[in-house]
Amino acid sequence: MELKKINDYIWEIPKSGEMKVPAIIYASSKLLESVKRDQTLQQLRNVACLPGIQKTAYVMPDAHQGYGFPIGGVAAFDMDQGIISPGGVGYDINCGVRLLKTEYMEKDVQQKRKQLLAEIFKEVPAGVGKGGITKLSRNVLLEICVKGAEWAVENGYGTREDLQRTEESGRMKGADPSRLSGRALERGLPQLGTLGAGNHFLEIQKVTEIYDKDVAAAFGIHTLGQILVMIHCGSRGLGHQVASDYIQLMENKLGTRGLPDRELINAPVRSQLGQEYYKSMSAAVNFAFANRQMIAHWVREVFEKVMGSSKGMDQVYDVCHNVAKIEKHKVNGNLKEVCLHRKGATRSFGPGRMEIPEIYRNVGQPVIIPGSMGTASYLLVGTKEAEELSFASTAHGAGRVMSRHEALRRFRGEKIRDELQNKGIELQSTSWKGVAEEASEAYKNVDEVVEVSHKVGIGKLVAKVVPLGVMKG
Amino acid sequence: MERYKFLEHMADAKFQAYGRSLEEAFSNAALAVAGLMWDWQNVERKLEHPVEVRGNDLEQLLVNFLEEIIFLLETKMFLLSSVEKLMIEKEKKGFRLKALFKGDRYSEKYKIFGDVKAITYNEMEIEAGNRFMVQVVVDM
DSSP states (O other), X not given: OOOEEEETTEEEEOOOTTOSSOEEEEOOXXXXXXXXXXXXXXXXXXXXXXXXXXXXXXXXXXXXXXXXXXXXXXXXXXXXXXXEOGGGTOSSTTOEEEEEEEEEEHHHHTTTHHHHHHHHHHHSOOSTTOOOSSOOOHHHHHHHHHHTHHHHHHTTSSOHHHHHTSGGGXXXXXXXXXXXXXXXXXXXXGGTTOOOSTTOEEEEEEEEEESOHHHHHXXXXXXXXXXXXXXXXXXXXXXXXXHXXXXXXXXXXXXXXXXXXXXXXXXXXXXXXXXXXXXXXXXXXXXXXXXXXXXXXXXXXXXXXXXXXXXXXXXXXXXXXXXXXXXXXXXXXXXXXXXXXXXSOEEOXXXXXXXXXXXXXXXXXXXXXXXXXXXXXXXXXXXXXXXXXXXXXXXXXXXXXXXXXXXXXXXXXXXXXHHHHHXXXXXXXXXXXXXXXXXXXXXXXXXXXXXXXXXHXXXXXXXXXXXXXXXXX | OOOEEEEOOSSSEEEXXXXXXXXXXXXXXXXXXXXXXXXXXXXXXXXXXXXXXXXXXXXXXXXXXXXXXXHHHHHHOEEEEEEEEEEEEEOSXXXXXXXXXXXXXXXXXXXXXXXXXXXXXXXXXXXXXXXXXXXXXXXX
């Protein structure tokens, strides 16, 4: 496959064959090498062939192979000629990250971090098959799928300010849970307010670098050593079921012929099936917003109990990195509505966009990029350039470079815990095997991922954090 | 004969399951999926769950069948230990599968170490012959 170097961080697959638009990869030469080792580039090329795709198909610096669409993929489709695809969103709908700030400093929590982590581990259900603490009725679940984080706030979990500082204000407007299957609801019922497992985690972190003082201050981050809390999880089984259901519904209605990969199945945006997927996906997005809202509330309660107060524990922001949205973007000089897919990519709107809460509108949207277990994570800010360069998107994490299988062969969970402890990082997990699979060596270097984002200009560095305590599902 | 083996996959898990018949290969695929999450050999066979799924083609049938394991775990806390009486019938349009799952309800004595989010069509292969083989990638 032809790969054209535009500059040190931008590579292009020129339009050829069935491609309707060219494709762009944002990567350093080192990150590009790892991308070349799997099927990312072929999958990106397949996306560029889909009906109604606009301008360019992109992958972000943390790209790796997915199903149908690559992870890290960003693609916009025309509302009339284009498509919507469950494979362009992924199985974990609204997998995302929430960041809370505190006014505590490292020295304040030094003696209590073990206790903080142990209490959080007790309060936040995690692990496979672990139910939430709330017995939900079906009607309440349907309401949650309509109202998202708003439902959680109305029921005593968190504050109105949290909603302002959440993408979509914590509620996708087009959600219609009447389109969810009985199976999706059944899977959702026991899982509200649970972290899950796999790569999902909750961390107590400290700020170790501030790159942009003014923007950091606008986000409530002002001092090295300041304590933050990061929550990374999604829509659990409910979202996974929506993806599986609509892949099958679309297959049965439209057939799989002509698709280079069955997971690329899609429906026209405005078709009945396309709309039903969008409404169901939005319901799953809302479930995930409510999920993170509840977990954040429990974290604050633990701080109240252990530290004596949760004052100043404001939400910095909450981003979703697996989603399809209707957004306005410039295509060939004209602003138009598109159906934008971000699969393992974070929205990064620059200053001025109306979608950003007023308090941040002058500086740009906070972009939260979690690292792998035990490594650094980053806070970035969205840019005007990103709107030109990547439909206002940037990376979402580190991205794997080693299979789980290989990681299990090489690492042991208990040993990783000891090594982290030596570095001053506490770890709690429901599964040591899960810890081994998520070893930081199995991931790309997140430092390099955010550096590419910063250099290209699709998300600018604001602050770096490292964990003091990690809870893994 | 080997029931199943895991293959390298960058982000998730990929396996091949084998059998002298398609039914046996499907049954072993179910054990492979269970094996990603718990030690099925050590789960008691106390409870039964009859399973019935349909698919327009064998691939869809396999996805729907394996999804049952995740569904029963999340909604009934059911841990699969064995697959019995698995039957695949050709229907007018597509296929129908019936089987009996045996296993136990999750309790503290069992360890769950993996999270299978979904069964995918990615790199799926179903081969017939002297030996039947199904290849599956699951999202983790």
